[in-house]
Amino acid sequence: MKGYVVGSGDPINLVNVYAPQSTAAKLSLWNELAGIIDPSVGLWVLSGDFNAVRSSDERKNSNFKPACAENFNNFIFSSDLHEYPMQGRKFTCIRDNGKKLSKLDRFLVCSDFFIKWPSACVRVLASQFSDHCPILLELVDLKFGPKPFRVYNSWIGKPGYEDAVKEALVGFDSFDPSDSCLTAKFARIRAQLKIWRDKFLAKESELEKTALAELETLESDMENRELSEDEEWSLVENKNLIKETEIRRNLDIKQRARLRWAVDGDENSKFFHALVNNRKIVNAIHGLSIDGVWCTKSAKIKHKVLSFFRDRFKEPASVRPDLLLSWY
Structure with a gap:
C-alpha cells in the first residue's frame, strides 16, 4: 500500500509480508523484496509474518536454521532496514500449548523512517484467537519533561x-x-x-x-x-x-x-x-504494564517508577540504635 503519514505528509510504502516455509522460497522472497524497495519513492515499512528468526535467542524449544537466519540478516543489512525492539513480550508465535515460542512477526523500516521516528514503539498485544500475537507500531512520542542538553x-x-x-x-x-x-x-x-x-x-x-x-x-x-x-x-x-x-x-x-x-x-x-x-x-521507556494494563501516560509512569525505587531502597527499621550504645 502507498499513502502518507498523518501529520507529517511523508509518503510511505507499507508492505505486508507472509513468508513461505522453505528456506529457498524465503530467499527468493527476500531477493524480490530487495528489488522492490526504492528509497527515492518515500519511506518503507515491512510488517507481518516473516516466518524467520535472526538468531537462536528468538526461538524456544523449536528448530533454529542458521542458513535461514543468515539469509534473513543479509537481506535486512543489504536493504538498509532497521528493527525496533519489542515491548511487552519477547515472542510473537505460541504453539503446542506454549511449549514452542518464536519471534516471527516484526516491523522492518528503512533508515529514513528510523531516523525520523527514533522513539517509535513496537508493542506485542495479547493473542486471543490465533497462535500469532498482534504487533502494534506507535509513532507517539511520550513527553517525560525537557530533554537534557548535550554539551560536546x-x-x-x-x-x-x-x-x-x-x-x-x-x-x-x-x-x-x-x-x-x-x-x-x-x-x-x-x-x-x-x-x-x-x-x-x-x-x-x-x-x-x-x-x-x-x-x-x-x-x-x-x-x-x-x-x-x-x-x-x-x-x-x-x-x-x-x-x-x-x-x-x-x-x-x-x-x-x-x-x-x-x-x-x-x-x-x-x-x-x-x-x-x-x-x-x-x-527509552515507551510504557509500563501497571496491574496488567499497558500505560503510556507519563505522569503515571513517573509515579510508578518513583514508587518502585522508593519501596526498594526504603529502610525497614523505623528506629535506628544509637551508635554510642552499640559500643558497650
Missing part, C-alpha cells in the same frame, strides 16, 4: 563559548532550595549556549563554503600557472580550515555514538546516527 567536548575552547556561559549567569540571584536554584542556572546556561551554538555552526558553515570555493579556484589556477606566495598560504589555510571542521564533526559523532570507530575519519555519519538512535530506542 569539541565546543570547549571555541571562541565565544566561555563568554556565553558567563553571560548566562550575569544578574542571576541565588535562591532556596539549592536544587531548584541549580536547575534554574542550568536552564539559563542551556538557553544561552543554544544561541551561541546556532551562531557558531552558521559561521562555521559559511567559512567552510568560502574555503571550499577558494580552494577549488586555487586548484584550478594551479593547472595553468604558478601560485604566488600569498596564494600558497591561502591554499594551506583553507585546507586546514576544512580539515579542522571535519575533525570537529567527527568528534561530535563519536561522542554521540559512544563507540570507537573502526577507521578514524569514516564519513558514513548516517550509519552512526542510526546507532545513536538505536541506543536511544533501547534506553
Whole structure:
C-alpha cells in the first residue's frame, strides 16, 4: 500500500509480508523484496509474518536454521532496514500449548523512517484467537519533561563559548532550595549556549563554503600557472580550515555514538546516527504494564517508577540504635 503519514505528509510504502516455509522460497522472497524497495519513492515499512528468526535467542524449544537466519540478516543489512525492539513480550508465535515460542512477526523500516521516528514503539498485544500475537507500531512520542542538553567536548575552547556561559549567569540571584536554584542556572546556561551554538555552526558553515570555493579556484589556477606566495598560504589555510571542521564533526559523532570507530575519519555519519538512535530506542521507556494494563501516560509512569525505587531502597527499621550504645 502507498499513502502518507498523518501529520507529517511523508509518503510511505507499507508492505505486508507472509513468508513461505522453505528456506529457498524465503530467499527468493527476500531477493524480490530487495528489488522492490526504492528509497527515492518515500519511506518503507515491512510488517507481518516473516516466518524467520535472526538468531537462536528468538526461538524456544523449536528448530533454529542458521542458513535461514543468515539469509534473513543479509537481506535486512543489504536493504538498509532497521528493527525496533519489542515491548511487552519477547515472542510473537505460541504453539503446542506454549511449549514452542518464536519471534516471527516484526516491523522492518528503512533508515529514513528510523531516523525520523527514533522513539517509535513496537508493542506485542495479547493473542486471543490465533497462535500469532498482534504487533502494534506507535509513532507517539511520550513527553517525560525537557530533554537534557548535550554539551560536546569539541565546543570547549571555541571562541565565544566561555563568554556565553558567563553571560548566562550575569544578574542571576541565588535562591532556596539549592536544587531548584541549580536547575534554574542550568536552564539559563542551556538557553544561552543554544544561541551561541546556532551562531557558531552558521559561521562555521559559511567559512567552510568560502574555503571550499577558494580552494577549488586555487586548484584550478594551479593547472595553468604558478601560485604566488600569498596564494600558497591561502591554499594551506583553507585546507586546514576544512580539515579542522571535519575533525570537529567527527568528534561530535563519536561522542554521540559512544563507540570507537573502526577507521578514524569514516564519513558514513548516517550509519552512526542510526546507532545513536538505536541506543536511544533501547534506553527509552515507551510504557509500563501497571496491574496488567499497558500505560503510556507519563505522569503515571513517573509515579510508578518513583514508587518502585522508593519501596526498594526504603529502610525497614523505623528506629535506628544509637551508635554510642552499640559500643558497650
